[in-house]
Amino acid sequence: MSQTLMTTSPTRAALKMDDHVGARIRLRRTLLGLTQEQLAASLNISYQQIQKYETGANRISAGRLFEIALRLSVDVSYFFDGMEANSQRQQLPHGGHNRVAIELVRNFLEIDDDELRTALANLVKTMRGPGHPGPIA
Numbered sequence: 110m111s112q113t114l115m116t117t118s119p120t121r122a123a124l125k126m127d128d129h130v131g132a133r134i135r136l137r138r139t140l141l142g143l144t145q146e147q148l149a150a151s152l153n154i155s156y157q158q159i160q161k162y163e164t165g166a167n168r169i170s171a172g173r174l175f176e177i178a179l180r181l182s183v184d185v186s187y188f189f190d191g192m193e194a195n196s197q198r199q200q201l202p203h204g205g206h207n208r209v210a211i212e213l214v215r216n217f218l219e220i221d222d223d224e225l226r227t228a229l230a231n232l233v234k235t236m237r238g239p240g241h242p243g244p245i246a
Contacts, residue, residue, distance in 0.1 A: 119168070124165065125192075126192060127168055127169075128164075128165035129188075129191070129192045130165075130174070130188045131162050131164055131165045131169075132163070132165075133187060133188045133191075134159075134162055134163050134181070134188065135163040136211060137181045137183060137187065138159075138163075139211045139212075140214070140215050140218065141181060142215075143181075145159040145160060148177075148181075152173075152176055152177065152180060162177075217229065
């Protein structure tokens with residue numbers, strides 16, 4: 110076995126992937142209105158384990174990721190959406206755990222009226238200030 114394959118600590122890219130997958134689990138769980146406790150109970154694990162998965166503190170095995178995907182009604186590929194292998198991910202100032210933003214997205218997605226959703230999106234764009242693209246058509 111080559112020396113590069115025998116390293117014991119994950120690479121920076123792997124750690125970024127763990128963080129990304131954890132954030133996607135948290136986003137999907139929150140969008141479905143599930144608590145960490147509810148997801149954990151469906152997997153027969155502790156809610157602390159879900160916390161560790163979501164923060165990237167613990168790595169997730171392929172089998173466990175498959176089980177989580179089933180419970181959250183998504184394909185496993187969902188957890189990797191938006192993560193490019195060679196991209197440099199910019200860390201958000203709040204560490205990527207902005208509860209208000211998650212709640213905003215969840216509430217926004219629950220608006221059934223397309224015109225109202227478009228109007229709200231345009232309002233937010235207007236509030237950002239000049240220098241940003243115009244209204245959504």
